[in-house]
Amino acid sequence: MMDKILWGIRALCYAPFFGKFGMPSYLGKPVFLKGIRNIIIGKKVRILPHLRMETQNGGTIEIEDDVVISQNVHITSAGQLKIGKRSLILANVFITNIDHDYTEIGKHVVKQKITVKETTIGENCFIGMGAAIMPGTVLGKQCVVGANSVVKGVFPDYCVIVGSPAKIIKKYNQETQIWEKISG
Template identity: 30%
Template sequence: MELQTYLDHVNQGKRLEGGSEVHAFMTQAARQAQQITAEINTGYHDGEELRALFSQLIGKPVDEGFGLFPPFTTDFGKNITLGKRVFINSGCRFQDQGGITIGDDVLLGHNVVLATLNHDPVVARRASMLPAPIVIGDKVWIGANATVLPGVTIGKGAIVAAGAVVHRDVPPFTVVGGVPARILRELSQEERQ
């Protein structure tokens, strides 16, 4: 299977059947991602080296304003799209088969989890997975230990409080928090600048 065929499959939200050719490709790709993330997480790398490794991981150029504090893990890598000046703090974990798009000037706190796959809830099909993308708008700040679940879009300028579990879309310029996350307030006009 070719990478683009796989990406077309998951980006259309099609099921990843356990034991299928698509599932086998996903497993193979995960091993490649593990090799690159092991390199990212081993020893010291300056900003230029980290950008080069991350670019290799996602298969696309990474903006020179990109920042990463390892360790970082992802189980695929090739379905991540980054904007400019993205900062990923230490301990973040991406599950990007369903697609992760991160806008410009986004800040991800320690141990943020972005998960784009759900297992099928039907017991007989539990080994199958259902992909759904995560889209993070420009200037979003996601606090430490927050988890964003499959299919969520976080609007421009929003803040996700530390420890939140985000299971539905977040409107622009709002603050959400809690488990499950709910809107706590809207940002003031001054805070939106």
């Protein structure tokens, strides 16, 4: 309980530096924050310690209301990156909309151009421990991403996505109200 009170005080201290910081939200001690003027935090957002969050080249990060972000999460954006309300992101997750070009032989990858593809996590999603959400990923509402999955692409509402590369293994059937396995 005392930790959460301290994290709430920390949030109040950091709030003026963000683009927006909704209350009551709390923030565990971050590892690294860059470009926080371009980061919008909704109400009742809980961020545990060791977050690394950065924007560059005018990119934005929007975290909607009632999101929980566990420890050791890295989020980076040079375009638009959005995390929908009531989502849960477990520990050691990486979320980005940035990719580095690597095609110039003999040139360090960091010195090559970057490509940016909008990344969106829908509302009420669950991102399992150690997952990587890659540039251009769009998750619909209430998607479940399995632990250690590498996710890239567009996924519809109400599906379970696992693997590397991640694939849909279940979808929610609204008629039968059952999560059904996907064959093949």
